[in-house]
Amino acid sequence: MAESFLFSIAESLLSKLASQAYEEASRVLGLYDHLKNLKDTLSLVQAVLLDADQKQEKNHELREWLRQLKRVFFDAENVLDEFECQTLQNQVIKAHGTTKDKVSHFLSTSNPLVFRYKMAQQIKDISMRLDKVAADRHKFGLQPIDVDTRVVHRREMREMTYSHVNDSDVIGREQDKGEIIELLMQQNPNDDHKSLSVIPIVGMGGLGKTTLAKFVFNDKGINKCFPLKMWVCVSDDFDLKQLIIKIINSADDSVFLADAPDRQKNLNKMDLEQLQNQLRNKLADQKFLLVLDDVWNEDRVKWVGLRNLIHVGAAAGSKILVTTRSHSIASMMGTASSHILQGLSLEDSWSLFVRWAFNEGEEENYPQLINIGREIVKKCRGVPLAVRTLGSLLFSKFEANQWEDARDNEIWNLPQKKDDILPALKLSYDLMPSYLRQCFALFSLYPKDYNFTSYGVIHLWGALGFLASPKKNRAQDDIAIQYLWELFSRSLLQDFVSHGTYYTFHIHDLVHDLALFVAKDDCLLVNSHIQSIPENIQHLSFVEKDFHGKSLTTKAVGVRTIIYPGAGAEANFEANKYLRILHLTHSTFETLPPFIGKLKHLRCLNLRKNKKIKRLPDSICKLQNLQFLFLKGCTELETLPKGLRKLISLYHFEITTKQAVLPENEIANLSYLQYLTIAYCDNVESLFSGIEFPVLKLLSVWCCKRLKSLPLDSKHFPALETLHVIKCDKLELFKGHGDQNFNLKLKEVTFVIMPQLEILPHWVQGCANTLLSLHLSYCLNLEVLPDWLPMLTNLRELNIDFCLKLRSLPDGMHRLTALEHLRIKDCDELCIKYKPQVGECWDQISHIKQITIDEQKIWKKR
Template sequence: MAELFIFSIAESLITKLASHSFQEASRVVGLYDHLRDLQKTLSLVKAVLLDAEQKQEHNHELQEWLRQLKSVFYDAEDVLDEFECQTLRKQVLKAHGTIKDEVSHFFSSSNPLVFRSKMAQQIKDVSKRLDKVAADRHKFGLRIIDVDTRVVHRRATSRMTHSRVSDSDVIGREHDKENIIELLMQQNPNDDGKSLSVIPIVGIGGLGKTTLAKFVFNDKRIDECFSLKMWVCVSDDFDINQLIIKIINSVNVNDAPLRQQNLDMVDLEQLQNQLTSKLAGQKFLLVLDDVWNNDRVKWVELRNLLQEGVAAGSKILVTTRIDSIAFMMGTVTSHKLQSLSPENSMSLFVRWAFKEGEEEKHPHLLNIGKEIVKKCRGVPLAVRTLGSSLFSKFEANEWEYVRDNEIWNLSQKKDDILPALKLSYDFLPSYLRQCFALFSLYPKDYAFASFEVHILWGALGLLASPRKNETLENVVKQYLDELLSRSFLQDFIDTGTMCQFKIHDLVHDLALFVAKDECLLIKSHIQNIPEIIRHLSFAEYNFIGNSFTSKSVAVRTIMFPNGAEGANVEALLNTCVSKFKLLRVLDLRDSTCNTLPRSIGKLKHLRYFSIENNRNIKRLPNSICKLQNLQLLNVSGCEELEALPKGLRKLISLRLLEITTKQPVLPYSEITNLISLAHLCISSSHNMESIFGGVKFPALKTLYVVDCHSLKSLPLDVTNFPELETLVVQDCVNLDLDLWKEHHEEQNPKLRLKFVAFVGLPQLVALPQWLQETANSLQSLAIKNCDNLEMLPEWLSTLTNLKVLHILACPELISLPDNIHHLTALERLRIAYCPELRRKYQPHVGEFWSKISHIKEVLIEEPEKLEEEEDE
């Protein structure tokens, strides 16, 4: 069944109720006692939720109880959000309100006396419902579990692997096998008999890590090299005693095995003595298959026991899905297992879908099979799952059904691809599960940017509060790093301040599966929206149809990731205001509406609003500034927009602002009052000649200035931009970059930029001198489509923290600085469509290759590759 996310919702509610700011605010309006009682009941229920979620799979009554509880939790969340809205409204009224505003406030439902009465009743109603549902918890015999240990319990029934494999069943892994065997047969770097080489194989679930390990384990060369081979599946909890018993039993193939039920009677000393006697003087290979433990203390303890008296050259081969575990255990660089080629995938599919030679009788099925294989994206277990599901089926419609359906809609056996992938999901901590599920709202192959998921997760209240000296950006980066470590993300590029990534198609299928009771990606075949759905994404604008005929009042997200061009946005907005009063996210990018209704100001819970690239809209209603919860406002690309709305200063929660306007001067008195503003993008504002003269942005971290044709100056200094980390200047063809710092004294503090990009600047002949001031902070530098850039300065080598350097489409650039080898921190150099650079620095053959050969990742790309990238 799909994930309920109920534990993380309970945690979020309790954290909010327990916060100092919330408790203080509740005292002010006289609701402290009501909210404290609600918190007590929530805490009682939360204590048994983990046990309930573990036991629900085969207990329909328990599933229904959890659904009821989840419904109450969401209603409680809405009540608390209402409370926060009132608190924000009072802050705005105090800071920016007029007498007219105060009178209006007094006669509205926000009047303190009216609000207190209404809220008290709503809290009582929620508490009463919660008490009623919570009382039923006793009849399920649920245990109290305070820590999220459900992964251990779920793993107890997981698959156990063995070491047997037929070479004929392994396709496309010969090269990987040879690489691993070469590592296994090498001498240990410190071959003193006291060290063990540990070689990790890492990859997404179903990619064939275990199969590869078997392939290696059964090779005759391994038999000749190692006097002892042991295979241990580690998949349940990493218990040292149990693992030693498994290792001893793996040696004692023909002896009576140690019994697990006698485990309590055998202490670690006795087990160690047995293990030592079995391994003494033996050169062994130990495979630890399917490792999930990231407790370094336990790993070091096991490693120390294993290397007691071992023969030189002993090795451990580890398979895991998690990069951080591979890094912790490995003594060499991990072997990252890649997807199978389309040809090998098809061969594997035929092996599972037909008896030998039978495929020749069914060429029409083979053509459909090729399309089915594409869905698998080179993951062998997915190929096997779909191939075996079609074995002995010869009707074209059965094959077409598999071709045309999402994998999560197809029946799955215990060892098939979706259960295999879901094991990785089961190991996610509760705070990451909903974040991951929201990937289902985007189409396959979507290119994500970290700030995009940041604002979505933040708008829906899924981000933990930053700890001391942390920012929300740090929290998002930690979340993404953890998802990357667990192989959920791919094509990951970290620029130092922003990340870009994609997710594998099969991981997308997993997100669809776990989110199906919460999220809906609407395609042509979907006729209506179930009432329980809270997050909606339209694959195409014309799929709206009559989707909103149901009572979908719970909807919190509406988005068009591929754009809403052609959609009847006016009607949709009216529906949102009348029905979706709890909406948090409304993304109408590429819409074509001419106006927005004044009533949009009633969507007081809205955190995320975008009409990016609307080419028709000329005015925004001032009522949009009533949205005190708004964290993102994106009107970038709205080239007919004559002016920004009045009252921007009232958007006190705004963190990201992206604008296009015909105004020659920005309303600085409004924007500089946005005390939380961290990201600002100004694009296609062609009437502006200068911006930011003497204006302070104390919290701004990211600044994009794009396609502002008249812009001549852009004064930046650390006094006005103390937190600025990311600067992107693109297609500002009249901007003189060298004028930026002329009027500043040399002794002034320096900008602490981490990421700088210059794109589409034909006036750029050399890098501006002020960039040298960022020597101690700059981590990424990107230069693209600067047609007249002739040289990179020798002082580039002073950028000692530079990790990433991208140079794309700079045809006049003929060489890199001679001392580029001084950039010892540089990890990634990408050069594309720079003919001379490509010739001189071509890996291994270019005359200057030796100057950059120290760099970990060097990409010298063909011109046509860049052109393909531009087309995408």
């Protein structure tokens, strides 16, 4: 299916070839004519790619032609990347190179004469191959289509919440909810207080089993009946120990954030007997409801082991609610008859479709679309996910032929398993623009239930060159956020939540299945069942713990992405010279292999949480294409590599080191650096005194035990938008800040685990016109919020969590008219005073659209 990306790849290649930088560099190197010929042929091919993509489903020969083009395109990308590498290297040698560097450069294969000859041969070869393939385009009768018209019709997004499903958000499930609640309220069979009732909800994927379980879980009557409620997502991995740990964590929602990592580590070290004791203590004498969501395990031995451990602490009347796609699993686990979840009725499906396809009441204006829409709904077979996907796909489209295309598209006739709704989802994929398709396909590299952040997506898409070239005043991350919104508008993302300057989200299991399906030619999730890696694979992800792939055979030499958590010294990437992304989180390398400096195409190197690595080779600084370097949590790293200023493309840098003094001038010379994290640098006492960061947008400082000084002002940080300060006990946020700090343009400020913080720093007031989000968490000595807080007239989100001494909000909260989200958790006095509807100070905050007080959430429409 990767052939559907070709239009976007061709567009990217042509954009590079047309740029002024390429033209100037090609003239210097004497390659202008060669690149012009390549560009001309590429333009001819691109013109018919969209037509070819639409016709390939029926034509095997056409699909093979597109596969040949894909191979040429990938090779062309690599050649042009070589060209960029050489250009960047020349810049570094000119700006920072010593005489020895320049002599060495001249004598190497990077010598301009040698490089020109080598590149000319490669470009000629690419041009000849492309000419040969392009000549065949005429026999398919392809017509030129210049613009990818499969665009997203943007609309105002409806505010939705997924953690607590409101009645109005669920259509056609009232009877299901009532039946399940009745089962949960019933006394255990035969009045047997020792039994533990297990009630399964069974149905095919996408029917809304999880939504229904949440609908029940948040019911007021259920809250009264079960003092303790726990929610655990089981998914594919039915690991007994990890499930017990999840249940323990779910049962205890009052864990201090500061203690959570150590506590989690301690739980991981325990054996099952110790964990059982922990679990018994949590469940003792409490009537509980436990939801086990998305169970796939068919091993009865594993289930009986888990049930027996839970049963030890179960009080009379406790219940387990299970969601699963499998009737055999339900039969194995259930003590009561399964609740078989059926599809929605046609009328309920239609109501759901109308909600997503039209604005409220708008459907009455388009009677010609009603009959077509009802035929589309019939094809969804009562599956809410399919209904919602197609409804949102047709939002703001009012031409009958557009609706008929959705109804008549041949994708419905693709072979499928019984009750499989992949065709419904794939239609949404097929109508995506090419640039969005290749981005979506990369979700297949992550396991189900993965917690995505927009930060992670930005470095993934950005490092692979999938993001369009930013226009004036737009950054790379702005483009990525736009793509995410477009995917969300097509109902392909769930729980899409804004946190001020970043987003979190999930994808539904069926959407994950779709990503796997469309990416199967290019992406591979490697597990112990995989024997070999096909030569066409571009992106690899190792998903199983303790699987190192030693027995794998591979013909793939063009791999661009390797996600390899936990990799050890046996991992060898030397053959993958075209790597763009290398993720080695939690790896066990003590030193990186020296060839790492030869991976000149590398854009992203992720070494987070390597607890053994002590040194990095200085050759890393030869990677002029490197945009993302993540060293957070490498707590044994003695020093940063020398020559950081040579990483002239670095965009996002995370640092952990034992150094007492960071090479600040080197870092400040990174002219593209926009995101900087300093974490677990236990020996650093001061940061950035007098150092300017002209384009830095985010500064995050984590767990620096000795840090005392962090001067911030608009002169040295003119572009800073986001500041996170987390668990820096000795940091004095008030010292060294003059009036000039009132000019900071911060949009998001976060203070977490800051016991020394008794009042907010006065310089936050200087962000009155820009601050959008303020997060205060575990600031245990914060006693009062300043009177000037209501001056933050653009503030949209205020989170206050576990600030135990904080007793009230400042007067004038009503002036925060832009405030949309207020969350207060584990602040006893605040929670009582501002309790929705009944608190003595409720009127001061009742104008806010979303208010969450100790997890009780309410929304109000404006």
